[in-house]
Amino acid sequence: MAQVAAAIDYIRENRDNFMLESKHTKICEPIVRKLDQVLVILERRIERRRAKTFANEALRLTKNAVDLWRPFYYKKRGDELEPSEISAFIKVFELIEKQFAELIRRETGIGPPIGEDHGRVVALEEDVQLVTSRLISRKMVHEMVAIVGRGGIGKTTLARKVYDSAVVRKSFDCHAWVTCPENLHRTNFQVNIAVQVMPSKKLKNAESMKKLLARFLESRRYLIVFDGIQTPQDWNIVQELLLAGCKGSRIITITSRRDIVHDGPDCFVLEKRPLSDEEGWELLNARVGFSIPTELEEIGRGIVMKCTGLPLAICKVGDELSKKEAAQDQWYMVLQQINQDQLLLYDSLDMAADALPFNFKQCLLYFGHFHEDYEVPVRRLIACWVAEGLLQKIIDVTETPEHAAEKLLMVLVQQNLIMVAKRKLNGKPKTCRMHYLLRDNWLSKAKEANSRPVNSKTVAYEPSRGKGMILRLADHLNKKDDSFPHIHGNNTISSSSFKKNYFDLCSFVSFDFREGPLPGEELGNFFRKCIAVGCFKKLRVVDLEGVFRPKLPDSIGKLTHLRYLGLRWTYLQTLPSSIGKLLNLQTLDLKRTYISNLPVSLWKMQQLRHLYLSEIFRCRFMPPPNNNTLIDIQTLWGAYVNEETAIKEGLDQLINLRKLGLAFRLTLLEQKALAKWITKLNHLESLRLRSLDHEAAQASDIYLEPLSDLKKLSSLYLFGRLANPIIMYNFPESLIEITLSVTGLMYDPMPNLEKLPDLRILRLFAGSYCGRKMVCSSGGFPFLRILKLWELEELEEWTVEEGTLPILREVEIRSCNKLEMIPDGMKHLLHCCELMITRMPAEFKTRISESQGQDWHKIAHVPSIIMKD
Template sequence: MRMFREGRNEEAMEILSKLNDTQGVVELAVSRIMEKLNVVLIQEPGVLVGVEEEVQWIQKNLMRLGVLFGYDFTEELMDVAYDLEDVIDDLILRSTAKQRRRGNWERFSLFIRIHMKLVLIKYKIPRLPRAPVSLLSSSSVPEYLEEMEWSPLFSIQSQNLANTVVSPVEEKVLALLALEALHRDSKKAATRVLDKFRSLDSFLKGLESVEIDDRGMVWMEELSHVSLSVVVVIQDFINNNQQRRKRSWMGSSFGKSKSQHDFDMKMDQIYAQIQKLSISKPHKDSQEQGQSRKLKPRATTLPQPTTQEPDFVSFADDVHAMMTRLLADDTSFGVITIMGMEGIGKTTLAKLIFNNKAVVDHFPFRSWPSTTACSSFGSRQILLDMMEQLMNYKMRVTRDTWVYSEHQEMMQKLKAFFIDNRSLVVMDDPSNFSWHDLFTVLGDTSNGTRMIRISREMGVASNPKTRNDFHPIRLRANDESWALFTHALKVNIPPELQKLKGEIVRRCGGLPLLIVKLAEELSHKDATIEEWSSALNQRCHDQEKLWSNTLCRIYKDLPLYMRRCLFSLTLFPQDLDIPSRRLIASWVAEDLVQTEGKNETPEDDAERCLNLLIVQGMVQVTKKKLNGNVKSIRLPNALRQYWLSKAQQATTLRDHIYTRSELFLGNDMIRHLVDHLDRKDISFDHIHGGCDTSSASLTHYYQDVLSFQSFDTRRESKPGEEVGNFLRRCISSSCFLLLRVLDLENVFRPNLPEALGELTQLRYLGLRSTFLEMLPSSISKLQNLQTLDLKHTNISTLPNSIWNEGYQSKLKPRLSMGSLTTLQTLCGLFVDEETPVRDGLNRLLNLRKLGLTVSSQPKAMSSQQEVVADWVLNLNHLRSLRLKSIDYNNQPWDLELKPLTGNLSLSCLYLFGRLRNPSLVSQFPHSLIDLTLSGSELTEDPVQSLDKLPNLKSLKLFAKSYLGNRMLCSLGGFPQLRVLKLWKLDQLGEWSVEKGALQALRDLEIRYCERLPMLLAELQHRTFLKIEVQPASL
């Protein structure tokens, strides 16, 4: 500050300009390096063995950009950044050495080199010189120090490097970095020059829209000359290097050659020139003198959409959950915090609740004070605003009595008021507010007073003495997104534009603010395919601003294993609603999830991981099951596009082949193979027969593949033939031997080769909806198989080789329980009198999910069904059971089942067939969440027993499940039931619902119950209940 007091403003501003200019280069370098390191952490965590602690310490310190930008404008900081990048490249090289089976000595020496470099970096960071305190306390710097922490996330993506100055430099530098045996000093010198040019890009873009004077034109000519110099110097070095390699029988020499030394000197001279030009940038007009760097997302908040009545349908689940908590019979004071990212609908949800009639009736006094002036006037202003709103309810005090009260006196009066009056207070989380004052006012109430708090932070401070509930808002599902879009749209949608529904929903990623803004924009455009499609393609800029906070949390806060799980979603097609059961099974098969409890299964951990990603707005639920559980998900479009582009940039040491699969770092071998029927993908010809691929070529690409997923959904014979031939050729070439996931769901009748049994590491075999008719006998060799999904196939039974006694005897030293003992999911299997259930299927005791269809052979099947019933009782881990007993006409047949009270993990049960033991209905486990009965032919009211199940959320009573004429939901029955479906109950003529029953019911569907009179008055006026009645006459 002394420089400013003595009037040397120009000198100080020049120093600040130089400091800020250096910060721009550091920002680019650190951003690029952090993204590169994150990809290494996600895709190749194994290369960190032995150095993980050092790498994480350095990553943590470099992510503290506010600290880094406090350093002086010396070269030491850049050296540290480039040193770390050199280590990352060595880590990638380590992965390459491992995958190419290089010798132990080479890998060990590489490990020692990496370790020594990391130790040196850790030594350097604390010893970096810092900028003078006077500069750091000046008016310009603190804003940067505060803002820059959030800026790297879109920095590289948003740059336009196609201009004539920067693009040639980038092209030549990347070509240089692809050279083998390039000395680290030469690499660092070239990268530093490139980062300097990149840091000028936004400034150059700004010059395109303004007029510059003669001095500016001279500056541009000098910059162009320096750019040309870089191109010439690098090209000469590349040419000399190639000639030297041809002349020398040793190829690349070790150490640093004279040509590299000369090259380094020239690059240092060029860097000095560009540094000087960067400091002397020409001034633009005052209108254009805004900061060229990006600010953090909080400073770029999008304008709010036009105020309108909030859409209830899109937030119905959230409103119901919040109302249940608010109106609970609990007199103690409680806080419910609505959490979520910007634009996700926190305030909209709060408005829907605040103005709800049930809330208005329950809370005689309600207040929503303004928090916009809190930063200027503090908590007193909020308390005054709260008081004025409460006065509208005819408080027996005058306004002046409150306004001129001392702060403590006002708090005491408010406290006394809230103690006597049940109230609801909504606080839109202010950034500068003393929560202690508010908790002092509200905390001692015991009349059911509640506070709703709105916050973007996923973890917010709270009072330990107050009950705190958290309600994170998820992204909207497909149907909710479309409902919100049509609600906000001010025009009718022509039929020809309905085809854009999927694209509109996908582009907005379930984010309400984007949905409403898009609807408002399209309301003012012509309703044509061209106009609407053009508007959809221009949504990228808004998405960057809104999703940048989420991206920051992914990089800074998300554990490594969750980042790896999240990244796996990029392998699926962008327009696919990914089934959650498919995703969870693949995560478990690849050991991506982290076990947190001794009693938790990997499936529990995977499901918890998925729910956490949903809660944090990183994954969108696209469809929900009737019971409210997640059915399918999708990675939001903005995150998908960003992450794919960053992964491609960060993993490229040289030009890679084009593929949509995931490559090993540092080479062209594929880690996770996906087939999207993309003709540009290198794997397309390998899979679909467009080229004659040699064994060596297949080995190069597919030797270490961990998962293979095909999304070839053509309904013809070719997909099955092509994928079968590809599997056969790969296995015969010793490929896929590490494969853990083979997911061929929806591939029409894949020809599975007999060699499939050689994939002994396979854990997940997904054949759902393939209409496959038989399995290869070698499947019995898949000892590690956990999931075999045969649903919607024509496979009637498993191969006899699985039950072969000779094969079983070979397993006796291990488990003595037959093959496939690790199987956890078995769906779609048909059991007849010849199926080996005893001493066969009943050896599979680790099943979590089982789906069987039993044929009708009264004499032969009676004993079979009894064995099946005993087998089910022994499945202690069973969570989902689907049993069908059918005759030759696919009609319900006798179903044998014993009491399931011991199956304590069972949550989903589907029974199709006449229950030979009707009392079974009263012996279901309390863990049951989803129950479906069809053809059960029960004569006694099943609801009398089922309404006692405390966790039941979905109940479906289908045709002939109940043959009686009366049904009663007793007092307080079905406390958690959300979905009730009554179909074709021909004899049902009377249905009674006592007080307090079905309080959580959300969806009621009655079809073809011809004797049932009109809907009960008890249910007709439920606010949140969706009712569908389809008379028998229809």
């Protein structure tokens, strides 16, 4: 306990110093009070082992306060400081005081309600910003914001944070918060509102109150929150209130029932999503108050998984763990308690899964392909669902099968049947898995469903009943699987055995990730045998992602019903010549292969919707023969285009693209034709362009026409010197993600980019900007979360004004060797969670060294500061 005693002495000494200084300024007084509380806790609990963890954290915060105060005090107690410097100092000092308060709250159990502090960790601020922008809009029409999601997901926390914010309060003449009972009664809620908006009025009776309230609200711009709407009748009552007056009033409704919320021009719906596993882990770390040690990580992640993405549950468990010793036995007890508490949850989940429509069940059962802990890529899952025709009965005529699949997945997520494991930077699900409580029962159901004939009336295709035992096959290299000897065994197994098992096979997925040639050879032999005896005629899905160089037989061209062929990460060098016979193929994924030439017969695949090629090996996209065109293709990614590729009456025939990724070496005339074609792609969502020189090694000029008409474009990547940089003024407002590399901009791009209302991710890579100064103006970048500045060799000065980048979470500065210092405005970015400094000059790093650097106060509030060489 000597370490704890030493910490007490240091804290007591500095508490006394602060008390002396507080005679001259009141700035220190909150810190002094917090240090008093810290000393009381430490002196009471000095014999407890947990006191060491608490003491270390208190000591760190005390040192931060001392280091911050010392230079401020020695400058004649502020006489030499500008008012703006004093204001900035006070803000950082207040932040340290809040960190003390949170530390004390975790130790004593006394403090803010659960959920109040999780916004910084899980990007609650992004939702706050989104709802706030809807509320304070000066549109004079009435609007409703409906916040929807299951219990414990943070709906009320979000609404309360918005409702209490100063910018929202000052935008309305009056405000009211109504917590709805089980049945909302008009008179009761009107009395509730009247008491809040007219506190000085004497209400004689219900009838006079209603008339008085109606007149009062009719002439004012009001904000009213209804927390807990549960029935369609409640919804109708609220909508009646919305119709009164026309001063631009707003209503927020909070409900767990999506089915009663009616979308429309006067109703904005925000569906709160569960946290991903990584977001939940981040929240748990923040809530327990210390970085969880390696020996507890497995148990901690197990706890997060069992909290099923609910911030409320994670906060409760985090608070409980923060009061316990950081030991495996203590944490394991908490994990076991969660297991017991969730036995009842299993029954409700199982009932919810059983109640799903047939097509939804089939999609849920598809998780039987994957190991229970495997994080399933959403990309693969959706492609397989579409290929098997599992969505045909639920697709709206106005939407694509992929869009229907995305909506179905979100339904399963919202019902807590599927959990999001990881999310992309733009917030969309990247990987997912089945809820752990459902796995054992439903994976066994999936195995059963995958191994027996299906009634032809229930699926989009008709297997030959009774001939084949297996409908869907996943090879996990498990010797206990019945299929193991057929795929990996000897050649003595009879052909009748193959026919008996695989005649009706409609899906095959391999997880044989061994190195060397054996996996590819065994898989090739298995396919050759099955096709030779007449199997695989119903096969729709072949997913070999990650299998090293599978030896696909030339007879693969006989799989005429094949819809999905996944060869990503196989490093395959050639394709069978018969590949062009797969006329029903919808998805061909050759990303991360060594294939550089495609057969011209590819243009005969009129059903092809998604084509992923290997850009790094310059897989050439050849011109179509005759008048063939891939009219339905939505994805063309990784293709290499040169002067041999026809653009007019070639590429420009592909008009339904949603994702386009090209590397090209073209003349200016050809580039203009390319640019003109791109402006006509009205469905385009993602665009990646790389212009290469004749050696295909360095960036070349890139010509584009204005992209402002591409209203659905959300992701843009440009590699090459912009021949007409004026297009920067015409980026569509729909952009969420922008990456610029070697674009050679001579003027500051920030004034244009900061106006994009939905921009979340901005990467300015090597040579993208060649100017000396960069300014992020107040009010700009309202939703930017990630900013990367790499190798901007001429950048010397970066200004961040107060009020810009309000919810920025991650910043990386890499090899900007002339940049003199971190901008002063960094101290205003209070939601920044990570600052990464990579390969920056020693002088720059010295300025931000912890406690001693002259710029340390600008970044002292950032929890994670990483420096790399």
